[in-house]
Amino acid sequence: xxxxxxxxAAAVAMAEQLVSMVVGHSRSAGDLQQLLTHLKQHVxxxxxxxxxxxxxxxxxxxxxxxxxxxxxxxxxxxTKSGLVSTGDQAFVDTTSQFLRVCEPRQIKLAPEIFAxxxxxxxxxxxxxxxxxxxxxxxxxxxxxxxxxxEHLTPVHADFLQLCILAKIYNGAADVIADDxxxxxxxxxxxxxxxxxxxxxxxxxxxxxxxQYGRALELLTHALTAxxxxxxxxxxxxxxxxxxxxxxxxxxxxxxPRFAPSRTKATMEAESKPYLELAAAYSSHNAAKVxxxxxxxxxxxxxxxxxxxxKQVNAGLVKRNIQRLTQTYVTLSLDAxxxxxxxxxxxxxxxHVLRMIQCGDIHATINEGDGMVRFEVDPEQYNSAxxxxxxxxQVRECMAVAxxxxxxxxxxxxxxxxxxxxxxxxxxLEPQEELGMGQMMFQP
Amino acid sequence: xxxxxxxxxxxxxxxxxxxxxxxxAVASSIQEGHFEHIATLLDAAELASANPGxxxxxxxxLHMLGHIYDGNLSDARMLWxxxxxxxxxxxxxxxxxxxxxxxxxxxxxQGIWQALQGFQWSAQLKPLIDxxxxxxRQQLMDLMSSAYATVSPAKVASxxxxxxxxxxxxxxxxxxxxxxxxGMFTVAPKPMSKEHLxxxxxxxxxxxxxxxxxxx
Numbered sequence: 001x002x003x004x005x006x007x008x009a010a011a012v013a014m015a016e017q018l019v020s021m022v023v024g025h026s027r028s029a030g031d032l033q034q035l036l037t038h039l040k041q042h043v044x045x046x047x048x049x050x051x052x053x054x055x056x057x058x059x060x061x062x063x064x065x066x067x068x069x070x071x072x073x074x075x076x077x078x079t080k081s082g083l084v085s086t087g088d089q090a091f092v093d094t095t096s097q098f099l100r101v102c103e104p105r106q107i108k109l110a111p112e113i114f115a116x117x118x119x120x121x122x123x124x125x126x127x128x129x130x131x132x133x134x135x136x137x138x139x140x141x142x143x144x145x146x147x148x149x150e151h152l153t154p155v156h157a158d159f160l161q162l163c164i165l166a167k168i169y170n171g172a173a174d175v176i177a178d179d180x181x182x183x184x185x186x187x188x189x190x191x192x193x194x195x196x197x198x199x200x201x202x203x204x205x206x207x208x209x210x211q212y213g214r215a216l217e218l219l220t221h222a223l224t225a226x227x228x229x230x231x232x233x234x235x236x237x238x239x240x241x242x243x244x245x246x247x248x249x250x251x252x253x254x255x256p257r258f259a260p261s262r263t264k265a266t267m268e269a270e271s272k273p274y275l276e277l278a279a280a281y282s283s284h285n286a287a288k289v290x291x292x293x294x295x296x297x298x299x300x301x302x303x304x305x306x307x308x309x310k311q312v313n314a315g316l317v318k319r320n321i322q323r324l325t326q327t328y329v330t331l332s333l334d335a336x337x338x339x340x341x342x343x344x345x346x347x348x349x350x351h352v353l354r355m356i357q358c359g360d361i362h363a364t365i366n367e368g369d370g371m372v373r374f375e376v377d378p379e380q381y382n383s384a385x386x387x388x389x390x391x392x393q394v395r396e397c398m399a400v401a402x403x404x405x406x407x408x409x410x411x412x413x414x415x416x417x418x419x420x421x422x423x424x425x426x427x428l429e430p431q432e433e434l435g436m437g438q439m440m441f442q443p
Numbered sequence: 444x445x446x447x448x449x450x451x452x453x454x455x456x457x458x459x460x461x462x463x464x465x466x467x468a469v470a471s472s473i474q475e476g477h478f479e480h481i482a483t484l485l486d487a488a489e490l491a492s493a494n495p496g497x498x499x500x501x502x503x504x505l506h507m508l509g510h511i512y513d514g515n516l517s518d519a520r521m522l523w524x525x526x527x528x529x530x531x532x533x534x535x536x537x538x539x540x541x542x543x544x545x546x547x548x549x550x551x552x553q554g555i556w557q558a559l560q561g562f563q564w565s566a567q568l569k570p571l572i573d574x575x576x577x578x579x580r581q582q583l584m585d586l587m588s589s590a591y592a593t594v595s596p597a598k599v600a601s602x603x604x605x606x607x608x609x610x611x612x613x614x615x616x617x618x619x620x621x622x623x624x625x626g627m628f629t630v631a632p633k634p635m636s637k638e639h640l641x642x643x644x645x646x647x648x649x650x651x652x653x654x655x656x657x658x659x
Contacts, residue, residue, distance in 0.1 A: 096493075130495040167525040170518045171490055209517045354550050356590040368593040368627045384638035391648050398655045 011046060015054050018042055019061050022070030026106065030105040032069060035110055039073045047077040055081065064098040068106035071098060076113045079120035087128030095121045099137035103140040111189040114145055115154040122158040131165035138162060142175070145188060153188045157197035160205060169208045176206055176214065181403070196222050196233040203240055207308070212248035216241060223259055223267070230263035236303070238267040242274040243308040247315050252278035273299050277312065284323065286316050286341050317342070318355060325361065325374040333370045345370065462488070469505075473567075482509030482518070498526055504540045508571050511540075511547060512578070519544050536565060555579060556604035567653050580604060585633070588617065593627040 021038050025031035046054055062071045075095060081192050083091055095117065106341050107114045118141050125134035138159040145153045155174065163172040180198075183190050199222035206215035219241040222234055234249035237251075245253035252275075255264060268275060273296035280288040293300070293309055302305045320340045324331060333352075352372055355361040362375040380388070411417055465488040472480040485506045489497060503526050510519035523541060531537060533605035539562040559579070564572050580603050587594060587602060600610040615621065619628040 001533055093493075113592045114583075128495075132490065132497075133493065133495065136490050167521050168486075168490065169521055170486060170515070207519070351588055353586070357586050359551070363590070364592040365590055367598060368625050373592065384640050387640060387645065394648075394652060398652070401655070 007035070011051060011054060015046060017028060018046070018070070018074075019058055022062060022067050026067050026069065032106060032109060037070055039070065043073045043077050046074075047080050049082045052081055059094060065101045065103060068098075068102040069109060072102070072107055072110060072113055074118065074415050076117045076120075079117065083120070085123060085127060087124050087126075089128065092121065092124050092128060092133065095124075096133070096137040099141040099144075102144065107144060108147075108187070111145060111153075111187060114141070115189045118155045118158055122162060125162065126165065131162045132168060134162045135159065135166060135168065135171050139171075139175070147184065147187050148182070149178050151188055152180045152183050152190055152198060154190050154194040154386070157194050157201060160198065162257055164201060164204055164208075171207045172202075172205045176202055176211070176218075192225070193233075195225065197315035198253070199225075200233050200237045200240075203237060203244075207240065207244055212244050216248060218409075219244070220255070223263075224256055225260075227260050227263050230266040234263060235267050235270045239271050239274050239303055239305060240308065242271060242278060243305055243312055246278060246281050246312045247308065250319050252264060252282060277309070281312060281316065284316070284320055286313075286320070289313060289316055317351060320359060321351060321355060322361060325363075328374060330371050330373045332410060333365075333372060334374060463568070466517050469502075473570055476570075476574070478509065478512045478571050481505065481571070482513055482515065485509060486518075496527075499528070499530060501526075503530055503534075504537045504568060505571070507537075507540045508542065508568060508575065509543060512571060512575050516544065516548050520548065536562075536568065539564075552602045556601075560604060576604065584613065584617075588630055588633050593622075593629050595627050599628070622627060 018038075021035060025035040025038075046058075055074055057076075059071065062074070075091075075098060078091060099118075099121070108227050118138060122134055122138065123130055138155055142153055142155040142159055145155055159175065160172055163169055183195065185191070199218045202217035203215045203222075206212070206218060216288050219237045222237040223241060225234075227234070242253045245251060273292070274342050277289065277298070280292045290313065293313060297306070300309045317340055321336065324336065324339060333348045336352070337343070337348040339344050340348070340351075342351065349365060351365060352361065352365060356363060362377050364373050364375065365371075366373065381390075465484060469481055472478065472484065489501075503522075507519050507522055510516070510522060523544065526537075539558065543555065543558035546558050559572060559576050562564070577657050583602050584599075587599060596606070596607050596610045596614065599605075599614060602606045603610065603613070611621070614628045618631040620631070621628050
């Protein structure tokens with residue numbers, strides 16, 4: 001046992017050897033590979049509650065910037081040795097510093113270890129009761145693990161979770177704005193759960209900053225990810241997406257064709273109140289919507305979706321006024337108030353004014369006779385600003401097309417794909433003749 | 444003209460517990476009238492701080508007003524949610540900022556002016572409040588000129604936080620004509636700025652599209 005004097009001495013000797021190995025082999029790429037093998041072999045033997053003091057000693061002798069790989073392994077070993085469940089301040093401080101200054105080249109050699117360390121760090125920061133302390137370090141960690149800004153890492157989900165818990169949504173603004181195109185589990189150790197959590201938390205942060213389009217995009221990724229069974233995360237994402245679709249698109253959520261059909265049925269079954277709300281909304285009847293909201297208010301509150309539900313309710317007035325523009329050219333403020341169910345003409349005037357401010361409607365109010373004149377969109381699409389906008393969109397399409405072409409070429413030249421295609425074509429030729437022969441003699 | 448902070452010392456006195464670098468940066472932003480930087484600086488300082496109780500002793504009102512000035516009402520609301528309850532007690536200025544945020548959030552225009560003009564703001568916050576008033580007044584004047592065909596001076600006054608006489612002057616200055624019979628101004632449409640379309644740049648754009656399409 002490691003508690004015996006001989007066992008302890010052996011552990012101490014091994015620790016000393018570890019430190020000298022790390023210090024001596026942290027420079028060149030070849031050295032680092034050697035170090036990696038050594039660490040994988042020997043660090044497990046100093047993992048465990050009985051070696052906590054030894055681990056601290058090793059960490060004290062290493063520099064987080066130049067000995068990043070060695071320090072990573074020992075810090076991660078610490079997390080397996082039983083940290084204080086109410087939060088270990090020393091561990092949090094050391095890891096914060098490590099994440100800020102570690103060398104990307106070194107930590108990229110052990111992505112699973114790095115991701116695991118970040119996750120435990122997140123848990124400790126939450127246990128200490130101050131999620132904000134982990135935000136800046138995890139952002140550093142995220143950027144260092146990413147092969148490029150287009151790659152997803154497991155750290156994304158942990159980082160977003162801390163931003164949400166700390167109520168600092170704008171701290172995640174840059175990360176949400178990055179478009180993710182690649183996952184690469186070998187280089188980033190990302191798992192499907194990490195992907196789902198990134199989409200779900202990302203949706204929450206975007207919706208919290210009123211970026212509904214982006215929120216819907218992220219949540220839809222969670223709903224359309226290939227899956228054979230639905231997950232709790234996907235169901236939660238479905239509920240939020242259903243509400244955001246009503247607020248942002250004025251229509252119930254419609255999933256793309258490639259959404260997995262098995263999970264779709266489960267998600268709908270778990271979200272009955274939300275589907276009822278969507279149906280009531282489609283009837284444009286404010287009283288109906290209010291009834292559904294009141295009936296399921298406890299469910300909405302338990303799902304933390306009450307805020308979004310209130311916005312759906314408020315959006316109904318706006319949509320009803322917009323529908324009036326399809327029937328009338330001019331309408332009095334009193335008539336608008338009556339048709340939409342507002343208490344007074346002043347309310348109607350304020351609603352119309354706010355809609356004009358947001359660009360939700362084109363109209364002019366005539367205070368003299370209390371009439372509103374609905375107008376056609378004055379945009380002629382012939383201004384320099386419009387040209388720039390259209391050019392921007394065309395270039396985005398061109399960039400996506402190029403990306404698709406590159407992906408297509410990558411698949412075509414992939415060895416496995418070529419093997420499969422040639423194997424299949426070889427199998428088909430003799431079988432085709434057999435099939436034809438069989439068909440001819442069918443009674 | 445953008446309002447400037449009268450006294451550097453008055454600005455610095457509210458930033459007591461922060462690092463000197465942040466203190467100086469925020470104070471100089473206020474002095475130079477670069478109010479859009481205040482929220483960014485304070486956000487970064489909050490994230491960088493290792494003190495769990497960093498928001499206990501913090502320029503809360505200034506931070507919230509910075510977000511309101513930038514138009515980031517969601518961020519201001521999030522900040523309010525994380526300010527500790529102890530800091531919200533016996534802090535009438537912070538209460539006044541919270542009232543302002545609520546009116547801005549609901550776009551209750553008369554309420555916004557009540558909140559801005561109905562409180563005795565401290566010397567440190569006055570420049571930022573004045574800047575917000577200027578910005579809001581301009582936004583609302585623009586809104587009224589695009590939203591109204593005819594409008595009374597009283598309405599312009601209540602939406603823009605000015606007296607009726609000043610409203611009459613402002614409207615006349617915009618080229619609106621007053622009809623003494625109805626008591627209404629007829630709004631003149633704002634002249635659209637016609638930017639010159641650069642013919643050569645547009646040809647280049649179209650050439651790029653053609654190259655891309657031909658490459659398939």
